[in-house]
Amino acid sequence: MACPLEQALAVMVTTFHKYSGKEGNKYKLSKAELKELLNKELPSFGSKQMDEGEFRRLVNDLDHDKDSEVDFKEFACFLACVAMGFNEFFKDAKQPRKK
Secondary structure: OOOHHHHHHHHHHHHHHHHOOOOOOOOEEOHHHHHHHHHHHOHHHOOOOOOHHHHHHHHHHHOOOOOOOEEHHHHHHHHHHHHHHHHHHHHOOOOOOOO
8 A cells, every 4th residue: 555645646647647648738738627626626726716817826936847738847847836835824833742
């Protein structure tokens, strides 16, 4: 059985490929595919949380090679940034004492 971190990495990869390639390149997310992924898998970053202008800025920031799509490397960088944000949010929270 895979360890939790291995499972998390597998979920990250399979989630990307669940949405990529529905239209166009099967190894990249179009803007519509990214929007669907965010709405369904990361609703705190979905269209209910940001307007169209904010979404365009997010895509522009993620799309390092400026091909109007988000490849896996760009997606992984996004998830790393989200994880760092979560870490900053929770690092000052009281940690339960280990016995």
